[in-house]
Amino acid sequence: MAQTNHIEKVAIVGVSGNLGKHFTEELLETGRHVVTALTRPGSKAILPAGVKVAQVDYDDEEVLVSALKGQQFLVITLSVLAPPDTHSKIVKAAVKAGVPYIMPNVYGWDIFNKTLREDTPHGPATLEKTLEIETLGSAYIAMVCGFWFEWSVALSPDSFGFDIRNKKVTFYDDGKTRINVSTWRQCGRALSALLSLPEDGASPALSQWKNKPLYIDSFAVSQRDILDSIHRVAGTSDDDWEISFEPSSERYRNGMDEMQKGARSGFVKAMYARVFFPGGGGAFEPAQGLANDVLGLPKEDLDEATRRAVDMAEGGWNPFAQ
8 A cells, every 4th residue: 555644745945065976866766755946036956847936035034934934854964064043944944834843053073972962063053043943942963974075085185184186185093083974965865765655654654763863875985995985996006196194183273273263174173083983982883773674775886986086086176165
């Protein structure tokens, strides 16, 4: 018998973004969801066919509430450059509109790991904006996916330590600490699979993750694993690369110092270095398990993901220039 009590109406903030477009594509592919994109007036974003559009001003609560009425699930993806209060404005409007489920903009490392959260820049605030959803009366489902793989490999040496165009890498400690990471595509598949489950009833059901984290990943990898993958993809070897080493604790302290001086790069450096602390919580699968099998997520090919990241880096990809 066909399931009829799954989530059908989904609103997404950031449909055209790096993550939002994968959420949207995977939801549309099922043919079981009606996706509404919340966009700013005058937005020139090109949206996939079949997406409904609701133009909103995030500073106008009345307009936001009207756009969100009747939605069953709201997905928030925001740029790191978005004003700090934007997330809360969207959440408050969604609660007023009666949206029962909200996925907050907290994708990445495990914000539910107390020690990691307290050590990581903006960690406590990240959890607060998640818990605000429950406090106001809706339910959150927080996707804990680890760092985005393609983004982190291609971004800069401050993230995963790689400067692909110049063939340089800085290994944190010995470069062999493994952490859980996800591709954007896997995140999209995870959301699509989650919202295709029955909302409640026998397991698996979406309500199992009500006001809880949803742990998923693509790989558990180390920097050494990634460099080996780059070699396979690009036909290089260690001899072609400049490899240096830095204690993760020292790199973390340096990043925090830079952040205190106003350098945004310090935030990135400190956050990534902290997650790479040996036994520091970057590998969440051993303690928390994964929902991959329950959601039917595929096993991905590391080299395919690495190829995408290498192509991005060599092509001069810069997310902050968009």
